[in-house]
Amino acid sequence: MATAEFKLYENIFIETSIQASDYDGVILILYPEESNVPKPRLIASYIHKITIVDKHVEKTPTVWNCDYVTGGRLVISPTGKITPYNDVGVVKEAARKGVERALDAGMKKPLLIVQNAVDFPDGQLVCILGALEALYQPLQMRERNISKHFFKIGLHAEENESESFEKVVRNAIALENSRILTRDIAGGDPERMSPENIVSYIRNAFSGNNFVTINVIDDDKVIQEEFPLLAAVSRAANQIDRHKPKIVELLYKPSDLTRVTETIMLVGKGVTYDTGGANIKTGDFMTGMSRDKSGAAAVAGFVKACSLLKPVHLKVVGVLCLCRNSIGEDSYVPDELIISKSGKSVRVTNTDAEGRFAMADALFKVSEIASKELNPHIYTIATLTGHAYRSYGNYTAAMDNHSARATNHASRIQFSGSRVGEGVEVSIIRPEDLTVNEGKIKGDDLVQIDMNTKTRHHQLAAGFLIKVANLEDKNVKYTHLDIAGAAGILPLTDPTAVPVLSLCHVHKVLL
Numbered sequence: 388m389a390t391a392e393f394k395l396y397e398n399i400f401i402e403t404s405i406q407a408s409d410y411d412g413v414i415l416i417l418y419p420e421e422s423n424v425p426k427p428r429l430i431a432s433y434i435h436k437i438t439i440v441d442k443h444v445e446k447t448p449t450v451w452n453c454d455y456v457t458g459g460r461l462v463i464s465p466t467g468k469i470t471p472y473n474d475v476g477v478v479k480e481a482a483r484k485g486v487e488r489a490l491d492a493g494m495k496k497p498l499l500i501v502q503n504a505v506d507f508p509d510g511q512l513v514c515i516l517g518a519l520e521a522l523y524q525p526l527q528m529r530e531r532n533i534s535k536h537f538f539k540i541g542l543h544a545e546e547n548e549s550e551s552f553e554k555v556v557r558n559a560i561a562l563e564n565s566r567i568l569t570r571d572i573a574g575g576d577p578e579r580m581s582p583e584n585i586v587s588y589i590r591n592a593f594s595g596n597n598f599v600t601i602n603v604i605d606d607d608k609v610i611q612e613e614f615p616l617l618a619a620v621s622r623a624a625n626q627i628d629r630h631k632p633k634i635v636e637l638l639y640k641p642s643d644l645t646r647v648t649e650t651i652m653l654v655g656k657g658v659t660y661d662t663g664g665a666n667i668k669t670g671d672f673m674t675g676m677s678r679d680k681s682g683a684a685a686v687a688g689f690v691k692a693c694s695l696l697k698p699v700h701l702k703v704v705g706v707l708c709l710c711r712n713s714i715g716e717d718s719y720v721p722d723e724l725i726i727s728k729s730g731k732s733v734r735v736t737n738t739d740a741e742g743r744f745a746m747a748d749a750l751f752k753v754s755e756i757a758s759k760e761l762n763p764h765i766y767t768i769a770t771l772t773g774h775a776y777r778s779y780g781n782y783t784a785a786m787d788n789h790s791a792r793a794t795n796h797a798s799r800i801q802f803s804g805s806r807v808g809e810g811v812e813v814s815i816i817r818p819e820d821l822t823v824n825e826g827k828i829k830g831d832d833l834v835q836i837d838m839n840t841k842t843r844h845h846q847l848a849a850g851f852l853i854k855v856a857n858l859e860d861k862n863v864k865y866t867h868l869d870i871a872g873a874a875g876i877l878p879l880t881d882p883t884a885v886p887v888l889s890l891c892h893v894h895k896v897l898l
């Protein structure tokens with residue numbers, strides 16, 4: 388199988404010259420004149436001449452014969468016009484398209500020029516990430532050994548800043564390797580990434596890493612007792628061994644626990660396939676539902692980033708709620724009354740609202756442990772509602788509970804996202820987003836989802852999670868991230884691995 392990971396001095400190299408030997412071409416990001424990003428001295432006038440000949444180079448990537456660079460070929464990949472509405476995402480796009488164009492041209496050993504653009508403080512990091520993203524080959528392609536051949540990539544920064552540039556490169560490699568893990572899990576088809584197969588993939592991904600321990604809960608009785616809402620969702624899937632639910636607990640601890648200042652606790656939705664259950668998804672609405680594990684995949688990716696970059700100030704607990712919402716004779720159905728681990732009676736109203744069930748008991752468990760942890764911050768990450776996508780398109784919806792909101796945490800994630808090219812929208816949880824989840828008849832504490840409510844579904848899902856996990860009156864920071872629109876929609880877009888970069892940025896995981 389083709390290797391998945393990037394390693395410095397193995398398939399990624401830092402070069403001090405655009406004439407370094409053993410490359411088959413060079414990629415330059417072309418910024419608009421007004422951005423004042425200096426071009427490499429050796430090719431500045433060459434590029435100037437080209438832009439006079441053909442303005443089209445400012446619109447789309449082009450390949451030129453150029454004797455001033457290694458390999459004799461130059462790919463010019465433009466950012467296009469950069470307006471005040473753009474963020475560093477334009478750099479990522481230009482880098483990604485530039486590398487794609489280079490591969491199309493037949494290059495196997497491209498050298499990327501990583502410029503410093505003052506408008507984008509993390510521009511170099513994002514530029515490299517965009518380039519590496521273009522080199523990602525899905526797991527199932529790698530396993531068939533049909534990956535496009537790529538030998539290595541060189542990275543060249545114009546200024547004399549070797550030490551700080553090496554740090555940027557090391558950050559980019561760690562982040563990209565974490566995103567590869569996330570994309571592999573999120574993008575694997577529902578059989579390749581069944582709960583059982585995700586567990587073996589994770590064990591393999593963290594094997595030999597002394598900073599991460601893995602605990603897997605898959606005993607039928609324990610799942611039934613400790614995670615009753617998840618158990619209800621996966622009842623139909625229980626008939627098939629490889630589809631049985633599994634809870635994966637990942638724990639990252641730095642070597643010196645006395646330096647830890649914050650405990651991050653993340654719960655991820657890992658529904659490996661969502662048929663909708665008895666409320667089956669009709670028409671074409673089931674297509675793409677293997678991506679319903681993207682939240683759990685992102686949790687694993689964040690832990691991976693920590694295991695590589697080894698932040699000394701963080702302890703991280705990651706919980707992957709892996710199950711499958713199948714349909715069959717043992718399916719849970721609307722009208723069932725199920726008692727959550729927190730002791731709430733929850734009326735099933737639509738089996739397609741399974742994500743909140745899959746995470747509810749794990750979230751409760753985490754919130755119970757949180758009180759014993761130092762400065763805890765709890766997250767849920769999930770492709771939870773179509774409403775998040777309808778509200779915000781391909782951006783993450785971030786929602787703080789009262790404690791997290793007191794520190795403006797969702798806004799801080801939004802800021803971090805803008806620095807690393809992941810768009811985040813802040814949504815506010817209102818009182819009605821909590822109360823709408825309350826049961827309407829005697830004996831019902833909660834309804835799974837109020838089917839009469841037509842608006843605010845991504846916010847009221849957060850309200851449900853707060854209520855079912857008994858977080859309402861607890862003063863613990865909790866942020867819910869709905870990535871239904873942001874995770875990448877099959878069969879149109881690759882898995883995006885959001886919000887791994889934003890979380891690493893906001894929690895200062897980077898070197």
Ligand SMILES: [Zn+2]
Pocket residue numbers: 661663712738739740741742
């Ligand atoms: Zn669903």
